[in-house]
Amino acid sequence: MALDSEVAVFIDGVLRYFDNAVQQTAQCGTPFLAMDADPEVSDYTGIIRINGRREGLVAFTAPKSMLSVMLMRMQETDMSHENLCDLVGEIANTLSGNARRDFGSQFNISVPTVVFGRSGPLNYPENARPIVIPIDWRNYHARLIVCLKD
Amino acid sequence: MVVDDSNVIRRRIERAQDLPGIEFVGAARNGVEALEMHARLKPTLITMDLTMPEMDGAECVEKLVARDPELRILVISALADKLTAIEAIEKGASGFLCKPFTDRQLNDALRKLITG
Numbered sequence: 001m002a003l004d005s006e007v008a009v010f011i012d013g014v015l016r017y018f019d020n021a022v023q024q025t026a027q028c029g030t031p032f033l034a035m036d037a038d039p040e041v042s043d044y045t046g047i048i049r050i051n052g053r054r055e056g057l058v059a060f061t062a063p064k065s066m067l068s069v070m071l072m073r074m075q076e077t078d079m080s081h082e083n084l085c086d087l088v089g090e091i092a093n094t095l096s097g098n099a100r101r102d103f104g105s106q107f108n109i110s111v112p113t114v115v116f117g118r119s120g121p122l123n124y125p126e127n128a129r130p131i132v133i134p135i136d137w138r139n140y141h142a143r144l145i146v147c148l149k150d
Numbered sequence: 151m152v153v154d155d156s157n158v159i160r161r162r163i164e165r166a167q168d169l170p171g172i173e174f175v176g177a178a179r180n181g182v183e184a185l186e187m188h189a190r191l192k193p194t195l196i197t198m199d200l201t202m203p204e205m206d207g208a209e210c211v212e213k214l215v216a217r218d219p220e221l222r223i224l225v226i227s228a229l230a231d232k233l234t235a236i237e238a239i240e241k242g243a244s245g246f247l248c249k250p251f252t253d254r255q256l257n258d259a260l261r262k263l264i265t266g
Contacts, residue, residue, distance in 0.1 A: 020250035021162075075165050076158060086158045093156075093201070094249050097228025104231075111201065 006103070007031065007131060007146050010058050013098040014135055014144050017091050022073045022137075029134030038121055039132050039145060043067075044084055046092030047122060048099070049110040056125045056148035058099075060091045066140035081116070089114045125149045151193035152177040153184040153210065154226070155202040159249075163197055163226070166253040169260055181205025181213075188214055193221075195263060200227040200238065208241055215242030222263045226251065 011028050018026035045061040067087050068079045076083065092112035099109050115122070124130055128149035135142040152163045152174070160177040167174070175191045178184040180202040188196070196214065200207035211223055225238040228249040235246040247259040 017250045020252050020255070023252060071158065074158070074162055076161060078157075078161075083158055086156050090156050090158060090249075094228045097230050097249065100229060100234075101231040 003148065006054070006148065007133070009099060009102045010095055010144060010146055011133055013095040014060060014091065016098075017094050018137060022070050024073060024137070026135055026137035029136060031131050031133045034130040034132050034145075037124060037129065039130050039143075041115070041118055041122065041145070042142065043116070043118065044088040045115040045122070046088040046090075046095075047113050047115060048092050048096045049113075050099075050107050050148060052108045053106040054148040054150060056128060056146075057122060058092075058095055058147075059122055059145040060088060060095065060135075060142065061145065062088060062135075062142035063140065066137065066142055069138065069140065085114045085116065151175050151184070151187060151191060151196045153179075153181070153196060153202070153207065154199040155179050156199070159199070159226075163256065166256050167260055168253075169257060169264065172260065172264070181207065181210030184210050185213060185217075188217070188221075195260070196221065196223045197260075198223050198225050198243065200225060200229055200234065208238060211238060211243050212241045224259055224263055226256075 041061040043064040045059050047059045049057045067084045089112050096109045124147045128147050130145050130147035133144040135144055152160050154160045164174045175193050176187050178187045182204045198207045214221055222244045224245045225243045226247045230248045245259055245263050
């Protein structure tokens with residue numbers, strides 16, 4: 001499976017999450033290669049790590065405001081830090097599940113982890129440049145970051 | 151009864167299910183809690199996540215069905231491959247729903263379980 005097809009699996013996973021769980025469509029912007037090795041992340045980041053035929057990580061990173069409104073759309077009234085972590089982890093969990101289905105045994109995919117805050121490094125694999133995919137929903141902007149190396 | 155390690159998902163399932171005659175009795179965060187809660191509350195229908203700490207959903211399904219063969223369990227998981235679904239059914243689950251799901255998909259899946 002080529003890298004662009006692999007990236008498409010993760011983009012489809014995020015967009016499907018908005019369609020089904022949030023019940024409102026999000027838009028995927030034009031993917032770009034990050035200029036530095038550690039692209040900026042937002043308030044909350046859900047991460048899955050991958051090894052096997054490729055090594056690296058996939059992260060969904062979103063601002064608190066966006067995740068809060070997503071919870072509202074899901075009829076949730078509790079916008080606590082715990083629930084925001086829970087939501088971004090659940091999105092990463094969905095990406096992980098979809099990837100297991102589409103990639104099969106070629107990849108080993110970790111249980112998702114959640115990082116809070118903009119400053120923490122995500123520990124990308126060396127000598128690999130992350131691909132950043134803007135995810136736009138209403139007036140909010142999230143990012144899907146895919147960094148895989150052979 | 152709802153079993154999922156995600157609070158957001160537990161509450162969403164509780165809110166979204168709107169089938170007549172179905173009453174929410176409790177929520178558990180993992181398989182261990184689910185076994186304890188099942189013994190106490192005796193639910194007839196359970197939604198079950200698969201990937202959870204302490205005890206995962208597959209092991210919990212097996213133990214619950216051994217305890218109560220009439221119990222109906224809907225596995226709701228992000229593990230969207232056919233093999234996972236087949237494994238869950240083999241362990242005794244009555245149905246399988248992939249995450250992410252819409253409210254309608256949830257209610258359709260629960261309705262199928264109730265009507266057999």
